[in-house]
Amino acid sequence: MAVMSQSVRRYEVRNGRNRCHLIPYIGNKSGFSDIFDELVPGDAGNGKIVDVFGGSGAFAIYCCFRFGSDRVVYNDNNPVLTNFMAFVRDDVAGLIEEYEGHKSASSPDYFLRVRTESLTDGLRGAGRFLYLAKNAFSGKIRFNKKNGFNAPMRKSAKCPSLSEERLRAISDVVGKMAITNKSFEEFQDTRDAFLYLDPPYMNNTNAHYNGVPATESFARFVRATTLHNRVMISEQNEPDAIGIPESFRIYRIALRRSLQYVTQKDSAEIIATNYDPHERAR
Numbered sequence: 634m635a636v637m638s639q640s641v642r643r644y645e646v647r648n649g650r651n652r653c654h655l656i657p658y659i660g661n662k663s664g665f666s667d668i669f670d671e672l673v674p675g676d677a678g679n680g681k682i683v684d685v686f687g688g689s690g691a692f693a694i695y696c697c698f699r700f701g702s703d704r705v706v707y708n709d710n711n712p713v714l715t716n717f718m719a720f721v722r723d724d725v726a727g728l729i730e731e732y733e734g735h736k737s738a739s740s741p742d743y744f745l746r747v748r749t750e751s752l753t754d755g756l757r758g759a760g761r762f763l764y765l766a767k768n769a770f771s772g773k774i775r776f777n778k779k780n781g782f783n784a785p786m787r788k789s790a791k792c793p794s795l796s797e798e799r800l801r802a803i804s805d806v807v808g809k810m811a812i813t814n815k816s817f818e819e820f821q822d823t824r825d826a827f828l829y830l831d832p833p834y835m836n837n838t839n840a841h842y843n844g845v846p847a848t849e850s851f852a853r854f855v856r857a858t859t860l861h862n863r864v865m866i867s868e869q870n871e872p873d874a875i876g877i878p879e880s881f882r883i884y885r886i887a888l889r890r891s892l893q894y895v896t897q898k899d900s901a902e903i904i905a906t907n908y909d910p911h912e913r914a915r
């Protein structure tokens with residue numbers, strides 16, 4: 634079967650610091666809000682919405698703003714992120730207080746010490762992660778395979794202030810969002826939902842996350858879920874390189890600044906959907 638549709642959509646990701654931006658994160662899709670406005674159907678909020686590879690949560694947060702948080706699920710297999718997200722949702726005041734404590738003690742040595750401490754230990758862990766995330770070199774968080782934070786500190790030793798207003802607004806809007814810490818395969822039996830898949834870029838040697846799905850497992854997952862759900866996928870690879878079925882619609886997106894580590898100039902991504910975003914909601 635031929636590819637049903639291809640279209641080119643140009644978008645500048647220079648300023649993704651909008652209301653969906655929670656933390657600096659490689660692959661953060663907060664700059665994609667306008668694209669989501671076009672490609673996520675207006676009736677997606679009638680069912681469950683799962684941000685399967687949630688990361689900084691930009692898509693889940695976007696959906697909470699647009700549809701309310703009752704049916705939105707944020708998932709990531711990294712427990713550092715899900716612990717952090719739980720405190721964004723449930724105790725933002727405590728999180729801000731933890732951050733301020735780190736900010737007043739911040740130094741290059743302090744940063745290295747915090748890196749060795751637990752990032753999954755409730756509010757304390759969430760506060761440490763927020764401090765590390767805001768002070769990571771060039772905003773590029775990196776985890777090793779054991780979910781250990783291993784990015785160096787940014788060059789300026791001055792710890793940045795939080796955008797408290799934005800953080801509190803995000804906390805308010807995600808109030809009922811569910812948070813899960815699973816691997817993507819566990820969503821294989823999901824039915825009648827809207828799934829957003831933004832996996833670590835496959836066939837890429839830059840190790841930012843705790844792991845990268847095997848291409849075949851991802852392809853199997855897409856084949857299984859696409860039969861029963863609406864699925865939207867973000868990737869850098871060409872669709873056939875990662876097993877996206879030919880029936881998907883492909884949207885090409887030019888990024889003015891790469892979200893990737895080595896490519897500092899323009900780069901391209903795709904969004905693939907198994908539905909027609911412009912079809913009127915039935």
Ligand SMILES: C[S@@+](CC[C@H](N)C(=O)[O-])C[C@H]1O[C@@H](n2cnc3c(N)ncnc32)[C@H](O)[C@@H]1O
Pocket residue numbers: 658659660661662663685686687688689690691692708709710711714815816817818831832833834842843844845846
């Ligand atoms: C490209 S990032 C997602 C970025 C996200 N859309 C955002 O806006 O920040 C991919 C995420 O997938 C997570 N991940 C890696 N392997 C996974 C797996 N097997 N199951 C679920 N999540 C996984 C990583 O921890 C990482 O946060």
